[in-house]
Amino acid sequence: MPGFPSGVGFGGDAVLGDKITLIGGTAEDTVLGAPGPPRQLPRDIHDFSGRTQVMARLDALLREDERSPSPLVVAITGMPGVGKTALAVHWAHLIADRFADGQIFVDLRGYSEKAALPPREALGQVLRALNVPSGRIPVDEGELASLYRSRLAGKRVLIVLDDAAGSWQVHPLLPGGASCVVLITARDDLVGLVARDHVRTVPLDVMPTGEALDLVRTVAGRERTDAEPEAARELVQACARLPLALGLAAANLATSPQQSVSDAVEMLAGGDRLSHLAPADHLDSAVGAAFDWSYRGLAPDLAAAFRRLGLIEGPTFTPEAVGAMCAVPAGAAHRMLRRLEAANLVQATESRRYRLHELLREYAKGRAEAEDGGPERDAALRALAEGYAERAREAARSLDPYRRVIGPEPAGTPAETAPERRAADLEWFKAEYRNLVAVIAQTSRAGWDDLTLALADAVYGFFELRRYGHRNVAAQSLGLAAAERRGDVPAEILMRHHLAVAHRELGDLPAALREARAAQELSRRTGDRRGEADALVVIARIHLQRSEYWEALAVTRAALALRAETGDRHGEATTLDTMARGHQGLSDYGPAYERAAEALAIRREIGDVRGEAETLDGIARIYYGWGRAPQALEHAVRALRLRREIGDRHGEAETFSFISYLHVWLGRHRQATLYEVERALSLRRAMGDRLGEGHALVYLSVALRRLKRHDEAIRAGLEALDTLQALGDRQGEAEALNSLSRSLRRLRALDRARADAGRALELSRSIGDRFGVATSLNSLALVALSRGALREARDLATRSLRLRRRIGDRRGEANALDALCKVFHRMGMLDKARRTAFRACAIAAEIEDGHGRMVTLCALAGIAFDSGDHVGAAVYAREAVLLDRELGGRDHHKMRRLYGRMIAAHGDGRLLASLAEALQISFEPRRP
Known part of the structure; x- marks a missing residue:
């Protein structure tokens, strides 16, 4: 029997750390508890009455549509107050269960006091409802419409477009496929849509007298109306058989038991404005008159x-x-x-x-x-804004007790909020943030700069936590304008800091750098050391996003000195974390770990749970650079638990995405299925996190390559490359190029594979990323091996090996040894190839890299076979098959072919076949 390399065996732990699995629903459903398909229909009217003929017509159109190759588009048209929206919503509820992919409702505001909703904004609303993050929504209307149609392709979605101003507003919102149904309400007859898009129109008139009476009976009560049948008919005529007026008149009767139907008719006839209810050509006024009547009855x-x-x-x-x-x-x-x-x-x-x-x-x-009067209205609105500001400030302090805020700092050391209180405050923000945005705009228009500043500062933390970057930029811009009008420099520093962070998260790095430098300069000029340090950390993180690691480290050193002056422990931990990431980018993992460990100690000392999770995630990535999978996974899982506990949606998505990649990296395909990797990608997209999306696409390309789906892997790699290039992430760009090179090599596109790996090498060298340099050298070595350039391959793999050892990357060291063993095998240096493969297997076993061990075992089987050791080849081949099967991989066919070669080389093969069968049953390997 042949000797086994260290770590080669049949058993082994295939599961490491906590299993992170998503089952069913969307990515946000499962991981974050967010909604799935949109269910936006307004609440249906209780005891909806009438319109039987119209609904029968709508039902018939829906049945006809089942045989049509184009989408059904129906427009309910009619005068204001005739009940178009009520009918559309009621019928939509009746058919909603036919649309499993959701129901969308858009108020187009065609005839409201506000301006009609432009198609661009309407498309943006719908795309967000379809879970397209703000960061991925284009600006151009044509691109918006194209993305909208793409997202709806093949989906069963009901779309209700309420109160359309005209064809120009609706046409861009029509889907392309037959699977959707569109229901429009409009005062206009939409002739353009009928001619161009074959829209079916359903005109809606005032209610027939019988149905109008039924509506009044249903709402006001049958006994009362049946007791005064003539008065009921007069009431119907006084309301012009207009459903909106009828509903209000009947509701007023229902809530006024002392009033008779005759009294209601008399009231309607008693005022000048109410007299407009009767003429059929003044039905616009009838609505206002109905409101007048209902309003006059209020206490x-x-x-x-x-x-x-x-x-x-x-x-x-x-x-x-x-x-x-x-x-x-x-x-x-x-x-x-x-x-x-x-x-x-x-x-x-x-x-x-x-x-x-x-x-x-x-x-x-x-x-x-x-x-x-104006003062009375202003007082009411100001009271609303003050109430929101006070509540938002409390909730913001709960979400992040360490952040600097407008006004005096709370006394004492900040304390982490109880999880129950934090969860309640997070829910409050989720329910109120749209109202907060509106109130900020109102206070800004009113010139109430104090409230605008307080509100903008209070919403910053929630918008940053949820990555609502566009809303954050809008709010902080209004806050900045208020600070500048007041000449409030401390507030201006804070607003510019907030804007810098929001712009950075949106990927607008020039704008982010501009605001951060402005905040730094103002802080320096006024002697605000804490503000200056905060601005420097933002600048450092912008450098990190650009893969400018030396610049980031220089800036963080200056920030750390300022932190020592101010005694800001939370700021010190944040700065140390940033410094650790700079060292990590340069593959200086020792200093990176030291800085991260210091940050972690401070986080735990002050009770900063969110910061602790961030630091743990960073330490996991340092262990990844060291090629230490168990430690990387352990720290990442701990970070994920904390991020879930505190509702850090973006942080959770970031860490989950990395964990899914760690499982792919280890070859644990049962745990890191392609499904989970795709879920991780959808999470990043749901966050609007373009940078995270780019990295998740790289992870996806690796997973697809492992599953031998190389064409798909290339598509994912190219998409990753486009995204990361656009964001200026040169390290990520190099990772995408290396992944592309590996897939292209498998497809024998060797010139393209060599070019991509060469570009990756240049990028990694330019930013000082030694990990990336070593990875690119290994990619180039494999391409050279495939081209038959064996000396070049040996040189490249040797250089990669030396660099891996220098930075302490054990997994990379095993990869380089695996490449070298294959080069030596091709050169005919079989003993050297075998020894090199043994070393690679030993390291892979040490770091629990199942995939790497399996790949090298395949190489060992081939080396043993060509050395004439057919029994040894059979043992290695079987070990590789069992390990690959344990990992859920697809490399069995290689070993079957090798068995075939061994049997053919052994004459009739009966002896070897018998041995292989025996090995499957009873062989126990010698472990180190």
Whole structure:
């Protein structure tokens, strides 16, 4: 029996660390608990009444569409208040279960007080609903429409486009495939769409008298209306059979049990504006008149609350917000809202959250402008903004107690928030951030710079945590303008710092560097050492993103000196982390680990859980550079647990993506399936993290190559290359090129493989990345081996080996030895090839690199066979097969071919075949 290289055996632990597996749903569903397919339909109307003929027509169109090669597009058209939206929403709910991939609702604002929604913004809304992150949404309208159609291709989605201004607004939102259905509501007849896109129109008129009476009976109560049948008919005519007016009139009756139907008719006929309800050619006025009538029936406190609601520009509001505007407790405000809901003047969207219909919002605002003075309106709006600012400041402190804020710093040492409180504050931000954006815009227009600054600063941490970069830039820009108007230099420093971070996260590095340097200069000029250090750390991280590691280290050294002056322990840990990443980029893993260990100690000392997770993730990557898989995986899994605990969605995606790659790197295909790697990629895309997406695409290309899907691996590698080149990440670009080179070599495209590995080598040298240089040298060695240039291959692999040993990369050392053993084999130096392969196997076993060990065992089998040691070849081949099977790989066919060669070389092969069979059953290898 042949001697075995150290670590060669049949057993071994195939699972290391915690298993990170995603099952079912979208990436955000499984890992982050975020929503899956969009379900955006507004709440259906309870006891919807009438429109039976129209719904039968819609049902017939849907049945006809099952045989059509193009999408069904239906436009419900009619005058304002005729019930187009109510009908569209009701029918959409009835058919929603046919659309497994979601239902989308877009308010196009065709005739609202606000400007009609441009197609570009509408497309952006829908793409975000389809889980396309903001960072991946193009600017050009044509590109937006193209991406929109691509995302909908083959999906069953119902799209409701409400209140269209005209064909120009709708046409870009029409999908290309037959799997979707589009439902449009519009006052316009949309002739252009009918002619060009074959849209089916369903005109909607006022309700027939019978259906109108049924609506009034349903809402107001059948006993009351049946007791006064003539008055009920007069009420229907007074409301012009207009569903919106009918619903409001009937709702007012339902909430006023002392009032008769005749009284309601008399009230409608009593005022000048209400007299517009009757003429059919003034139905626009009828809606306002119906609102007038409902509004006049409100108690004074409710009427005042309703007027305040017209001042809110955010999409929803809570009792707390309304209480602040009305100067009443939240409980009293909630009771007001429930009474307004009973009068059909507000809509409940979920527990303790409400919205106003757009027409009612305009009406309420008009009443406020007519009845309340400017100071009174300003006081209400300012109270709303102050309430939001106070609550947002508390929540922001909970999410990040260490961040510098506008105004005086809290006394004492910051303490990490309890997980329950942090989770509640995170949920509050998730529910309110759209309202916060609207309030910041309102305070900015009003010139309330103090509130604009407080709000912009308060939302920064949440937007940074969730990677809402575009919203962060918009908010911080308004904050910066407010600081400049006030001449508030400390606030300006903070706003510019926030803008620098937001721009960096969006990949706009020139803008990020501009703002960071401005913050640095202002800090230096005013003697703000902490502000200067914060700005320097941002500048260092911009250098890291550009793979400018020497520059990053120089900047962090200056920042660290400033941290010592200020005694800012949290800032010191952040600076040490940044310094560690600079050393890591230069493959100086010893100093990198020392700085990271110092940072970790500080993080734990001050209780900074988010920072601890960041440092653990960095240490995992240092161990990766050392080729130490068990330690890398251990630290990454610990980082992932912490990031999940605190709701750090971006950090969780980053660490999960790296863990999925570690499993691929180790060849553990059962644990790191292609499915999981693709999930990791979808997470990065869901975050809008372009840089993370580029690296995840590199990971995907490696996984596909391991599964012998080289064409797909090349496509993923090319996409990674485009992304990382655009972002200026030269280290990532080199990684993508090396992955491409490996796949191209397998497809025998050797010239292209050599060119890509050569470009990777140049890039790695230019940035001082010795790990990348060694990787590229190994890629070039394999290409030279495939070309038959054996001396060149030996030289390149030897240089890679020396560099790997210099930086302490054990896995890279094993890879270089594997390449050398193959070169020696081809040169006929079989003893040297065997010894080299033994060394490679020993290292692979030491670091638990199953894939690397399997690959070298394959080489050993071939070396043994060509040495005439057919029994030894059989043993190595079987070991490789068993190990590859354990890993879930696909290399069995190579060993079967080698068995065939061995049997053919041994005459009839009966002896060898018998031996191979015996080995499968009873052979136990000698372990080191």
